[in-house]
Amino acid sequence: MANKSWSTVGKPEQRIDAVEKSTGKVRYIGDYSAPGLMHAKLVKSTQAHAKIISIDTTEAWKMPGVRAIITGKMFPFHIGPILADRPPLAFEKVRYYGEPVAIIVADHEHQAKHATEKVKVVYEPLPIVNSVQQAFLKDAPLVHDNAEQYTKIISDVYPKASTNIGSHIKIRKGDFDTAWANSEETITATYSFNLSDHVAMETRSTRVEINPAGKVIVHSCSQSPFTIKKVLNQFFNVEVGDILVHIPMVGGAFGGKGTVQLEPLAYLASKAVGGKVVKLEFDREEDMTTAPCRIGFDATVQLGVTKEGKLVAGKYTYLLDSGAYSDQAAGITRAAALDCTGPYNIPNVWCDSYCMYTNHPFATSFRGYGHPELTFAVERTMDQLAEKLQMDPLQLRMINGIKPGHTTPTQTVLTANNIGDLEKCIHRAKELIKWDEGQKVQSGKNKVRTKGISTFWKTSTTATNAQAGAIIIFEADGSVNLNCAAIELGQGTKTILGQILAEKLGMDMNKVHVTMEVNTQYDPHQWRTVASSSTFLAGKAVVFAADHAIAQLKKTAAVVLQCSPDDLEVGGGRVYLKPDPTFGVDIKDISLGYTYPSGHSIEGQIVGIGKHIQRHLTPMDQQTGFGKPGPWWSVGVQAIEIELDTRDFTYSILKGVTVLDGGTIINPMTATQQMRGGMYMGLSYATSEKFVFDEQGIVQNSDLRGYPMLRYGEQPTEYLVDFIESPAIDGPFGARGIGEYGVIGAPACLANSLSIAADVELNELPLTPESIWQKKKEGTK
Amino acid sequence: MNWQNATSKAIIHLHVNGETQEVVVRNADTLLSTLREKLGLTGAKRSCENGDCGACTVLINGEPSHSCLSLAVEVVNLPITTIEGLLDSPVRTAFIDKWAIQCGFCTPGFIVNGHALLTNHPNAKEEIVEEWLQSNICRCTGYQEIKDAVNSLIVENDDSINKTHPRLSK
Numbered sequence: 001m002a003n004k005s006w007s008t009v010g011k012p013e014q015r016i017d018a019v020e021k022s023t024g025k026v027r028y029i030g031d032y033s034a035p036g037l038m039h040a041k042l043v044k045s046t047q048a049h050a051k052i053i054s055i056d057t058t059e060a061w062k063m064p065g066v067r068a069i070i071t072g073k074m075f076p077f078h079i080g081p082i083l084a085d086r087p088p089l090a091f092e093k094v095r096y097y098g099e100p101v102a103i104i105v106a107d108h109e110h111q112a113k114h115a116t117e118k119v120k121v122v123y124e125p126l127p128i129v130n131s132v133q134q135a136f137l138k139d140a141p142l143v144h145d146n147a148e149q150y151t152k153i154i155s156d157v158y159p160k161a162s163t164n165i166g167s168h169i170k171i172r173k174g175d176f177d178t179a180w181a182n183s184e185e186t187i188t189a190t191y192s193f194n195l196s197d198h199v200a201m202e203t204r205s206t207r208v209e210i211n212p213a214g215k216v217i218v219h220s221c222s223q224s225p226f227t228i229k230k231v232l233n234q235f236f237n238v239e240v241g242d243i244l245v246h247i248p249m250v251g252g253a254f255g256g257k258g259t260v261q262l263e264p265l266a267y268l269a270s271k272a273v274g275g276k277v278v279k280l281e282f283d284r285e286e287d288m289t290t291a292p293c294r295i296g297f298d299a300t301v302q303l304g305v306t307k308e309g310k311l312v313a314g315k316y317t318y319l320l321d322s323g324a325y326s327d328q329a330a331g332i333t334r335a336a337a338l339d340c341t342g343p344y345n346i347p348n349v350w351c352d353s354y355c356m357y358t359n360h361p362f363a364t365s366f367r368g369y370g371h372p373e374l375t376f377a378v379e380r381t382m383d384q385l386a387e388k389l390q391m392d393p394l395q396l397r398m399i400n401g402i403k404p405g406h407t408t409p410t411q412t413v414l415t416a417n418n419i420g421d422l423e424k425c426i427h428r429a430k431e432l433i434k435w436d437e438g439q440k441v442q443s444g445k446n447k448v449r450t451k452g453i454s455t456f457w458k459t460s461t462t463a464t465n466a467q468a469g470a471i472i473i474f475e476a477d478g479s480v481n482l483n484c485a486a487i488e489l490g491q492g493t494k495t496i497l498g499q500i501l502a503e504k505l506g507m508d509m510n511k512v513h514v515t516m517e518v519n520t521q522y523d524p525h526q527w528r529t530v531a532s533s534s535t536f537l538a539g540k541a542v543v544f545a546a547d548h549a550i551a552q553l554k555k556t557a558a559v560v561l562q563c564s565p566d567d568l569e570v571g572g573g574r575v576y577l578k579p580d581p582t583f584g585v586d587i588k589d590i591s592l593g594y595t596y597p598s599g600h601s602i603e604g605q606i607v608g609i610g611k612h613i614q615r616h617l618t619p620m621d622q623q624t625g626f627g628k629p630g631p632w633w634s635v636g637v638q639a640i641e642i643e644l645d646t647r648d649f650t651y652s653i654l655k656g657v658t659v660l661d662g663g664t665i666i667n668p669m670t671a672t673q674q675m676r677g678g679m680y681m682g683l684s685y686a687t688s689e690k691f692v693f694d695e696q697g698i699v700q701n702s703d704l705r706g707y708p709m710l711r712y713g714e715q716p717t718e719y720l721v722d723f724i725e726s727p728a729i730d731g732p733f734g735a736r737g738i739g740e741y742g743v744i745g746a747p748a749c750l751a752n753s754l755s756i757a758a759d760v761e762l763n764e765l766p767l768t769p770e771s772i773w774q775k776k777k778e779g780t781k
Numbered sequence: 782m783n784w785q786n787a788t789s790k791a792i793i794h795l796h797v798n799g800e801t802q803e804v805v806v807r808n809a810d811t812l813l814s815t816l817r818e819k820l821g822l823t824g825a826k827r828s829c830e831n832g833d834c835g836a837c838t839v840l841i842n843g844e845p846s847h848s849c850l851s852l853a854v855e856v857v858n859l860p861i862t863t864i865e866g867l868l869d870s871p872v873r874t875a876f877i878d879k880w881a882i883q884c885g886f887c888t889p890g891f892i893v894n895g896h897a898l899l900t901n902h903p904n905a906k907e908e909i910v911e912e913w914l915q916s917n918i919c920r921c922t923g924y925q926e927i928k929d930a931v932n933s934l935i936v937e938n939d940d941s942i943n944k945t946h947p948r949l950s951k
């Protein structure tokens with residue numbers, strides 16, 4: 001709960017980037033142009049799986065303005081964030097439609113683009129792996145011949161020889177088989193959804209130069225500046241200290257800009273033209289197919305219960321369509337396993353989560369990191385189970401909701417501090433959706449209104465050494481600059497961190513200047529801006545930086561005021577005596593040190609530093625999954641009310657409810673923005689979005705005309721958002737993470753409400769009127 | 782297309798935000814790339830270059846248009862207004878006040894389109910608003926706040942409200 005004595009934390013402070021953004025003056029990465037800037041364009045695979053027989057660049061070289069052409073043979077190595085299985089430029093064979101095959105560098109973008117059309121690539125088609133089910137078959141064609149030989153970049157990844165399994169993560173908790181055999185009621189259900197895309201409005205873009213001193217200067221719209229350094233060091237042998245990464249404000253990311261794809265390509269391009277600045281910007285089609293997308297997902301869920309509805313056994317088989325390369329899908333495979341049950345207390349759990357190679361565009365993290373998908377499978381099963389038990393679906397969730405004292409599938413013990421209060425969230429959502437007024441109501445001649453609900457949870461699966469730092473520097477006017485490497489993607493992180501600092505220093509928000517651009521040379525290391533981790537990690541770093549600065553302010557002021565630092569307090573732009581606040585000194589008079597009338601000066605500028613690193617996280621045991629994968633779990637409940645026309649299965653979304661326990665909410669308005677935007681994204685995915693593949697594995701809808709998304713007016717008529725704020729003792733002002741959570745339960749509660757309305761189990765996405773009609777037809781046969 | 786024709790260059794004059802600007806363009810240069818790369822007006826964004834998202838919206842002769850779909854040479858005699866020329870629009874302030882901005886990438890396009898909408902239809906009913914704003918995509922907000930921003934400026938058909946409500950200048 002927002003503490004009454006706080007003046008900035010817990011308040012809807014306006015976003016510090018809003019005015020600038022409203023004028024169109026913010027410079028995103030693509031808004032930079034300068035004479036002499038060179039342009040790179042890619043030649044991309046036209047096949048989903050094929051041997052590269054030859055690449056003929058003769059004609060391309062004759063095109064005006066062409067300065068360099070790079071093919072995969074010039075860098076025949078594999079890179080990757082978890083398993084190094086992806087060549088930046090394909091060599092020997094291509095594994096997905098749209099895969100980069102060659103780079104052309106030219107003086108102008110249109111010249112580079114023309115030249116790409118002149119490169120002749122001869123392919124010899126190979127059999128296509130076009131679905132996860134097919135990938136899993138014993139005699140399936142292999143996407144990677146020797147996946148087991150790839151270098152592991154992190155430990156929790158297990159590729160299996162002679163299969164399409166890029167990783168297999170296991171959870172073995174309790175004794176599933178016995179519990180299943182003894183269950184009084186059981187249910188088994190299967191689910192499936194296709195790959196889809198992030199569609200951040202800003203497409204991915206970068207520019208790279210190598211200066212004569214050997215420094216590699218990267219500008220990018222990435223969520224992972226320090227990973228860019230790591231990748232260029234690990235795979236391209238550039239010294240970490242010689243790589244400088246700049247990130248301006250980013251035009252939406254949603255996980256899609258967390259992985260490193262363009263920067264190595266632009267680095268190779270710059271190298272090929274003597275280090276000149278080269279820009280590589282994806283157009284929309286490339287951003288959708290060449291760049292990584294969202295996983296596809298197939299699931300089988302088995303739940304065993306007592307007659308009273310107490311869950312005793314859960315078995316989960318997850319097949320993730322990771323596409324041609326494992327990238328972050330290998331991490332999502334793990335994340336889906338460690339939270340496989342949803343927020344329910346189940347003593348006996350068995351999970352097999354597989355990262356499957358196919359010949360689809362490769363997948364990476366997407367807001368929710370596998371949780372919207374697993375939540376869909378779990379929550380649809382819970383609804384079907386409730387029906388079997390003839391129980392109110394909300395009641396079934398209430399009985400089984402996870403609480404402090406229980407353990408997670410990886411056997412982490414939950415406490416009141418590391419998990420939110422699910423029960424309170426259920427109660428609040430129940431009120432907001434008016435559950436007691438009925439789950440299904442006839443609202444017109446052929447119209448029915450129904451409500452669906454979903455609980456959800458997620459931990460922040462960071463690296464065990466994930467960390468962040470902050471540096472605060474005081475100005476001569478007593479205001480303060482905040483530098484840290486959390487990236488502003490639209491989520492409002494810079495505003496939140498500014499609020500935390502203002503609160504700690506007892507200062508007005510407008511006295512806090514947060515540097516919007518990230519520069520890896522002067523910002524302390526931050527793991528990445530993903531996994532809803534910035535408020536927690538960078539927020540704590542800011543708290544410590546403020547404490548550090550406060551100690552310095554008191555030390556200088558104590559000399560000036562001739563007292564002990566312990567007698568002093570900081571606030572309102574002053575350092576003052578606790579018992580007599582009128583006796584004090586203005587921060588502006590000591591922020592650059594204090595100068596006596598004689599000219600003698602002491603102490604110097606106030607510069608605070610702070611840092612925080614995750615505590616006590618561990619990898620997971622390969623056989624059982626045992627381990628501590630994340631610092632805390634935020635939990636929540638979402639609900640949807642829809643109205644369905646029972647003749648043609650068109651429907652509208654009347655109301656969307658999100659109730660989240662993410663600990664203290666630093667800014668209720670930016671948090672609400674995140675919940676609504678997340679819910680929209682989940683609903684857009686569940687109602688409309690998927691990649692359509694033909695039999696050759698070619699994406700059929702790689703532009704925004706063929707790829708439907710919810711547009712203005714199709715969103716819920718009303719979005720209600722509320723927060724339960726059970727503080728996390730070790731979070732900054734009690735905050736946990738919230739950024740991804742709004743998206744997680746939305747697909748599940750939409751499908752739950754539509755299943756009731758259409759009176760048929762809807763277990764596949766997206767839910768279009770046609771797909772509902774199709775299910776209905778199958779169901780009534 | 783005749784390639785030679787597409788690349789031949791011309792000096793043209795564009796009337797942007799009330800000023801006449803001289804630029805050298807290829808025949809194939811879009812208005813979007815000309816505004817961004819030749820005139821430094823980067824408020825109009827490049828996102829789909831296919832007329833599907835509205836991020837590049839500018840006013841051509843008062844009409845909201847996808848600048849990715851116009852050639853610079855097509856619009857030489859027409860007044861063009863970009864977000865940089867709409868700093869006084871109440872739509873811009875409404876977007877701030879109603880929290881309609883997250884990453885901000887769609888924002889200029891939405892404000893330009895919203896401005897034209899309310900100029901043409903100060904009393905717009907919900908269906909009109911939807912019809913106009915469906916040409917723009919926002920991937921961050923979920924549209925609720927954008928709706929709040931636009932609705933906050935809609936003048937109801939009621940004289941007493943008309944007097945106190947902010948009006949958009951034509």
Ligand code: FES
Nearest residue numbers: 829830832835849
């Ligand atoms: S960039 Fe012009 S409509 Fe999308």
Ligand code: FES
Nearest residue numbers: 884887919920921
């Ligand atoms: S604010 Fe990011 S796309 Fe609209």
